[in-house]
Amino acid sequence: MLRRPLVPLLVAAPLALAALTIHAPPARASTFVETSVEETARVADAVVRGKVLRTAARWVGGRIVTEAEISVASAWKGDPGERIVVAVPGGRVGDLAQRVSGAPTFQADEEVVVFAARAGGGRWGVAGLALGKYRVEAGQARPDLSGVRFETRPLALGERPVGAMPVEELERRVRAVR
Amino acid sequence: MSRRTKALAAATVLLAAAPALAYVRSTDDGTGACFYWGPRQVPYVINAPGAAEDGALQASCGAGAAVAAVRAGFEEWSAQTCTDLALVETVAGSASTQVGYLRSGANENLVVFRRGWCRDAAPDGSGDPCLTASGAGACDTVHNCFDDRLLSRSTIALTTVTYSPSSGQIFDADMELNAWDGASGTFATTNPSDGWYFSCLAPLARTLCGIYGQDDCNAMDLQNTVTHEAGHFIGLAHPCEVGQAGNDCTSADAPTTMYPRANLGEYSKRDLDADDRQAVCDVYPAGAATLRCTSSSDGDGSGCGCGTATPTGALATLLGLAALAPRLRRLRRRQDTTTPA
Numbered sequence: 001m002l003r004r005p006l007v008p009l010l011v012a013a014p015l016a017l018a019a020l021t022i023h024a025p026p027a028r029a030s031t032f033v034e035t036s037v038e039e040t041a042r043v044a045d046a047v048v049r050g051k052v053l054r055t056a057a058r059w060v061g062g063r064i065v066t067e068a069e070i071s072v073a074s075a076w077k078g079d080p081g082e083r084i085v086v087a088v089p090g091g092r093v094g095d096l097a098q099r100v101s102g103a104p105t106f107q108a109d110e111e112v113v114v115f116a117a118r119a120g121g122g123r124w125g126v127a128g129l130a131l132g133k134y135r136v137e138a139g140q141a142r143p144d145l146s147g148v149r150f151e152t153r154p155l156a157l158g159e160r161p162v163g164a165m166p167v168e169e170l171e172r173r174v175r176a177v178r
Numbered sequence: 179m180s181r182r183t184k185a186l187a188a189a190t191v192l193l194a195a196a197p198a199l200a201y202v203r204s205t206d207d208g209t210g211a212c213f214y215w216g217p218r219q220v221p222y223v224i225n226a227p228g229a230a231e232d233g234a235l236q237a238s239c240g241a242g243a244a245v246a247a248v249r250a251g252f253e254e255w256s257a258q259t260c261t262d263l264a265l266v267e268t269v270a271g272s273a274s275t276q277v278g279y280l281r282s283g284a285n286e287n288l289v290v291f292r293r294g295w296c297r298d299a300a301p302d303g304s305g306d307p308c309l310t311a312s313g314a315g316a317c318d319t320v321h322n323c324f325d326d327r328l329l330s331r332s333t334i335a336l337t338t339v340t341y342s343p344s345s346g347q348i349f350d351a352d353m354e355l356n357a358w359d360g361a362s363g364t365f366a367t368t369n370p371s372d373g374w375y376f377s378c379l380a381p382l383a384r385t386l387c388g389i390y391g392q393d394d395c396n397a398m399d400l401q402n403t404v405t406h407e408a409g410h411f412i413g414l415a416h417p418c419e420v421g422q423a424g425n426d427c428t429s430a431d432a433p434t435t436m437y438p439r440a441n442l443g444e445y446s447k448r449d450l451d452a453d454d455r456q457a458v459c460d461v462y463p464a465g466a467a468t469l470r471c472t473s474s475s476d477g478d479g480s481g482c483g484c485g486t487a488t489p490t491g492a493l494a495t496l497l498g499l500a501a502l503a504p505r506l507r508r509l510r511r512r513q514d515t516t517t518p519a
Contacts, residue, residue: 031333031334031335031336031403031406031407031440032330032332032333032334035332040332043331059281060312060313061276061278061312061313061314061315061316061319062276062277062278062279062280062313063277063278063312063328063338064340065328087328088328089328089329089338090338092208092343095342095343095344096279096281096340096341096342096343096349097206097340097341097342097343098278098279098338098339098340098341099204099213099338099339099340099341100329100336100337100338100339101336101337101338101339101407101410102330102333102336103329105207119327119328120297120302120309120327121302121309121310123327125327125328125329126330127330128330128332129329129330129332129333131330131332132330145419145420145421145422145438146415146416146419146422146425147415147416148438149406149416149437149438149439149440150420150438150439150440151334151398151439151440151441151442152439152440152441152442153442163420163421164421164422
């Protein structure tokens with residue numbers, strides 16, 4: 001019996017699946033004013049590069065808040081110590097989830113750059129929400145702006161809008177901020 | 179691979195990679211379930227007590243104009259004849275300031291005008307009881323300020339959606355508008371010391387405001403902002419992401435209300451674009467079932483792909499499946515013919 005190889009099927013199937021998924025990014029959204037990396041760094045109390053150790057979500061009143069513990073590899077601004085716990089709105093607790101538009105999300109083992117802001121009582125938040133968290137992969141630092149809507153405005157000369165860039169450039173821009 | 183299969187597969191790749199004028203639905207990151215409201219009548223309430231009169235908004239938002247702008251932003255979605263989704267203001271005015279979801283007790287879908295920052299209303303070390311409270315006692319609820327400790331001063335408007343991650347069904351949605359505290363302000367800063375300045379002028383060509391407190395000029399157009407946020411309220415996401423390879427925005431996306439950029443003073447997004455209309459028509463079709471998405475755990479999804487109801491995306495999918503069909507038929511015939519009796 002003639003048996004045709006299954007290779008064409010194996011090629012075409014992922015294509016069809018890709019077409020289904022390419023148009024389905026997860027999304028959250030809020031409206032921010034156009035912001036530069038430098039401006040985000042200025043309002044941050046600390047900027048760190050590190051790795052997410054763990055995350056945990058809980059109810060705080062009617063809000064779900066997720067805390068991410070980060071092991072600090074280097075601090076580009078401030079001195080937050082070897083570990084920092086940042087709280088961000090949104091997350092999942094049991095059979096309920098809360099999506100807060102424009103809030104960043106964290107995953108365990110994720111390498112990140114975080115622009116942290118003191119939230120009082122020894123707590124930390126993320127400055128600029130999604131604008132203040134970058135995922136680092138293969139030398140690139142990339143914020144998740146899928147849920148961000150920008151109200152555009154001119155930025156200061158020489159400053160770069162929040163967006164994907166080499167992690168070295170991100171560090172240089174942060175460290176140059178006074 | 180036959181020539182026909184190759185051609186179809188190539189077309190699939192090209193179409194899937196091409197910039198698409200395409201609405202996108204919000205989905206749960208874990209399950210992929212698309213957000214949707216169960217009931218077709220979704221109530222909301224507005225808390226805007228004297229917002230303009232108190233100086234938190236431009237004078238153009240006075241005498242009920244702010245509330246009218248919010249209503250218009252919601253009505254723009256439910257006014258489409260192809261849908262029976264009804265976003266209904268059930269109570270004329272609300273005094274509630276509490277955002278979020280109460281697991282026991284009544285909830286309301288709130289649109290609230292925050293005024294100024296919570297760090298200013300209840301400074302660190304002030305001893306204000308709200309600093310250690312949550313829920314009804316939290317600072318944003320007590321002082322109706324924007325929680326700039328948890329959130330961000332660069333935020334102009336923000337929508338919080340509580341939903342089932344398995345099905346995607348929305349249970350509650352609240353919209354916070356981060357309004358001015360009436361003190362001072364300029365558009366030149368990312369994190370203004372006094373909130374954001376909204377205007378409610380009719381869509382006429384006017385100059386842009388330079389500083390807060392100016393009248394007869396366009397600032398952050400309230401209705402423009404609310405119409406966009408109301409899209410998120412009903413479960414829609416942005417059609418693209420600026421600067422994101424593979425999903426970058428194009429000029430074709432720009433006219434949509436759900437486009438992720440807006441210019442200061444813009445009001446064109448008060449009116450839905452064809453893509454926005456298609457979204458609400460597809461997800462909440464008049465007299466027909468809500469378009470749901472398959473999720474990993476609820477098992478009763480309709481099998482649709484979130485955000486695939488787009489001319490380009492759907493065509494790419496169909497072409498991909500068309501390319502597969504002969505293979506699948508052949509595979510099935512082979513299985514049929516080789517199954518032992």
